[in-house]
Amino acid sequence: MDSIYTCPSCGKCYTRRHTPESYIGNNCFECSFWLGKTDYPDYIKEHQVIINGEHFMLGETEGPFRGFGGRRFKIQFFDGRIIETTNLWGQGPIPELFRHMLPDNAVFLPVDENQRLEVPMFDFDWFDDPVYPWMIIGPLSEELPDEERERRQLEDDIDQDDDE
């Protein structure tokens, strides 16, 4: 029997379907996902882009997978930094509950495709960072991680064998 938790942020009752590290305290998966983003260390914070209440992360320029199919974006942060990237990952709209904790920090600027990059591409190397996979997985994805899905499949198979 799965334990039932009550999320202290949104009040929802839920059972845990993701790995234990995916949860902060008793918060549900989605609230944990957003709470995690309110408390990034500085070196991750500088990859965080929040525009019109939507959350994005800057990915590594040379990464094999590109957010938005490698589309080019130009971004001006409120602190004055202007960057361009072809690896922006969107995590979706920030729920109302967390908007005040994750205020906008930037705006999109128009990109002139015919023009060469005016500013250096944002680049960094963070593949050693254990937090990395956690950032690019969307909160609303109902998909379970592959290993977890396989594990459950295996359990189901065993259950079915028992029934025969």
Ligand SMILES: [Zn+2]
């Ligand atoms: Zn919640």
